[in-house]
Amino acid sequence: MKITVTAEKPSDEKMAATLTIPAAEVDAAVKRTYKDIAKKYNFQGFRRGHAPRPVIDGIMGREAVLAQATNDLLNAAEPLMLEELDVTPVGRVDFGAEGADPELAVEGADYVVTATIGVRPSCELESYDAPEINMPPEEATEAEIDWQVNQLLSYQMxxxxxxxxxxxxxxxxxxxxxxxxxxxxxxxxxxxxxxxxxxxxxxxxxxxxxxxxxxxxxxxxxxxxxxxxxxxxxxxxxxxxxxxxxxxxxTPELDDEIAKKYGYDDVAAFRAAVKEEVEADKKTTLPNLKEDRVVEALGKALKLEAVPEAYQNEIFNELASEFLAQLQRQNVSLDMYLRARGVKTDDFLADLRVQAEERARQSLALDALAAKLGVEATEDDVRAEFEKAGVEDVDASVEQWRSEGRLPAIRDSIRRTKALDWLVENAKVNIVDEVAERAAAADKADAE
CATH class of the missing domain: 3.10.50.40 (Chitinase A; domain 3)
Incomplete structure (x- = not known):
């Protein structure tokens, strides 16, 4: 299908667009609709699939036929329009004047219809400088080793x-x-x-x-x-x-006898093994922790009083779907999960709402930074995403997503990832022994 789209600059989280579908596409859609109706229903006196248009119009109504053809046209054109505009909609796309159904397509004429697309708000940041964050050291500290040892000893409690x-x-x-x-x-x-x-x-x-x-x-x-x-x-x-x-x-004190229970000759060997384990774990966790902290810091710089409800609801639904899918993989129902942890449903949903707002703010902040940096999502970038996902036929998958209007979401993700990479590379990092600080704070609280 060939379409033409023009759009105005978004306002109040809405983008107004004008969609034009050529007359040839309209005529073809109407023809298909008559053919489908003739095949689907029995019309007395005619073999299935051979009822002429006047008979179908007399029984079904001309407007009903055009309404179905118009609906089919819009369903086919919507993903192409989203791809053309490179926009990920928030909520459902509305066609026609506000509060009214779109006008029906007419044979022999281009079909021109307005579309209202919900979009994420365009935001600014208090500062576009890479943030300053605290991070644990790459090497295991004595406080971290002590904490891990105490965790292991707790099993002997x-x-x-x-x-x-x-x-x-x-x-x-x-x-x-x-x-x-x-x-x-x-x-x-x-x-x-x-x-x-x-x-x-x-x-x-x-x-x-x-x-x-x-x-x-x-x-x-x-x-x-x-x-x-x-x-x-x-x-x-x-x-x-x-x-x-x-x-x-x-909890028992660590001594050579306890160390032997864990398969080590003495306390020194036990602590050395723990140190090695902590540092191996850090190689995996520290990069992700750094990403989390720079994004968290960036989110706090977002100049936005409240996240629009529609966008927050969309993020809430994404989080809920992710969580339920994770439980399903573990063969655990949500009710079982909540009962096992003594969590009330209302409290769980309220916490999920807080998480949704936080993720929404961070996503909008990354959008703002990506726009400031001028990063782009190229076709090669898009292909690379599918290759990383292990897709067998990359070309076919890309075209399928394009036809479904889903590539804009991939491009959004790519731009955010590039902005995140810039943050990670440029953030000022203060190395802090956070476990030691927490232990000192706990000792102070106990003393008081």
Whole structure:
């Protein structure tokens, strides 16, 4: 199909375009529509596929035929228009005057129609200089080695009774017998170790356990409300809890005996192996961390009060799809995931909204930087993307994406990647032992 497109400069996240489809394309579309209708329906007195136009017009209506032909024309022309304009639409493309259906195509005449395309806002940055960021050193520091050693030693952790006679406090680890009374079979068990850290068990259950003393039995009940298909549903849970004791976690000190359990001769060999592991991990993680931090810093320089709702919703849907696909690969449902982590659906969605806004701001900031730098996405760049994806027939894939109007999204990604590469190359980096800083801050907080 041949088309002609002209567009105005975007305004208020909308691009107005004028699409012209030649009369020859219109005539061909109308002819195909009559042919398709004749094949699809039985018209009395005519073999399937042979009903003449006047008969079809008399039964179906001339306008219905032209409406179908017009719809087919617009469906075919839309991806070509997006490719011609090199624009990735936000939301659905609207044809015709605002709030009205587009006029019908007419045989023997060019079809001219207006299109309204939602687009990302064109933004500015407070500064186009590469940001200054902090990064961990490439070599493993003593603080990082200590942290990793403590993580490994935590697997040797044991729990001992707190000898002090006192009531349970928030933050304690407790041993309890939980008897299910109603709806809480998943919590029932003997000598269950529960961390009262606000994460492991429902808030109301934790509140009920706080204040109990060794040997005490208590009935605890709570209600959880959630929304499903627009309706609120409430579930009541009831348990009997017996407190067996308050526990404290005891992590062993690293010595040669512990080192031997991990297959090393002594503490020095163990720490050397940990150092090697930390540095090997850094070779993989530091480049990605640097990218994340420069993009995060750039996003903060974006001059935009609020991300447009349509664009934020689009990013939200992308994040949700990515996350659900990841769970599906692990054969885990969203409900299973949320229950395992004790996360409420509303809290999960709210967090996803925050992530969507942050990603949207960072994407817009990269767009702004790419425009300032004047980077382009060439045809060779596009081909390289398909080659990196391991596509067998690059030419065929590129043409398929072009015909579907999806190449503009590839070009957007290429321009952002080039802007990101510039950021990574030019960012000022301060090397900071962040693990040591966190440890010092934690020690200070404990002392206070």
């Amino acid at each position: 044991t729990y001992e009774d707190v000898e002090e006679e006192r009531a349970v406090e928030n933050g304690d680890i407790v041993s309890v017998d939980v008897e299910n009374v109603e709806g809480a079979g998943h919590l029932a068990g003997k000598n269950r170790l529960l961390a009262l850290d606000g994460q492991q068990i429902p808030d109301q259950l934790q509140e009920g356990i706080v204040g109990m003393k060794k040997g005490e039995e208590k009935a605890i009940e709570w209600t959880r409300t959630h929304e499903h298909e627009g309706e609120e549903h409430s579930h009541t849970f009831s348990v009997k809890v017996t407190l067996n004791g308050i526990k404290k976690a005891v």
